[in-house]
Amino acid sequence: xxxxxxxxxxxxxxxxxxxxxxxxxxxxxxxxxxxxxxxxxxxxxxxxxxxxxxxxxxxxxxxxxxxxxxxxxxxxxxxxxxxxxxxxxxxxxxxxxxxxxxxxxxxxxxxxxxxxxxxxxxxxxxxxxxxxxxxxxxxxxxxxxxxxxxxxxxx
Numbered sequence: 256x257x258x259x260x261x262x263x264x265x266x267x268x269x270x271x272x273x274x275x276x277x278x279x280x281x282x283x284x285x286x287x288x289x290x291x292x293x294x295x296x297x298x299x300x301x302x303x304x305x306x307x308x309x310x311x312x313x314x315x316x317x318x319x320x321x322x323x324x325x326x327x328x329x330x331x332x333x334x335x336x337x338x339x340x341x342x343x344x345x346x347x348x349x350x351x352x353x354x355x356x357x358x359x360x361x362x363x364x365x366x367x368x369x370x371x372x373x374x375x376x377x378x379x380x381x382x383x384x385x386x387x388x389x390x391x392x393x394x395x396x397x398x399x400x401x402x403x404x405x406x407x408x409x410x
Contacts, residue, residue, distance in 0.1 A: 290363035
């Protein structure tokens with residue numbers, strides 16, 4: 256497998272800051288022993304998170320790598336796996352256009368995460384120098400639905 260793409264959904268946290276989340280449920284394991292690179296693109300209407308093996312060809316400029324124009328406090332809770340992200344800029348933007356940003360994170364350890372029951376990914380980029388991805392295994396006893404004010408009634 257060269258890479259996996261996860262469509263992310265933007266949401267707003269309690270502090271009014273944007274974060275992103277996406278779910279992957281597939282009969283695969285993410286093996287971290289040889290290292291994994293995570294690339295996050297927050298641009299456009301369809302933000303994406305990609306991951307690929309570290310031994311892949313150069314991923315330092317993701318836009319060149321994929322040949323496509325796709326439009327430090329630890330926040331980790333509930334045993335989520337945090338991965339620090341580094342902010343990078345597109346190396347050669349088209350003439351007259353600003354360089355787009357993307358984030359890259361790398362991790363390597365002797366372990367794996369099974370995606371069979373579902374894995375949820377969060378990307379936090381609102382706080383400069385505190386950008387990170389978190390990975391958590393979905394707990395089937397919990398519901399991952401956003402609560403709105405209409406979900407609550409006064410007594």
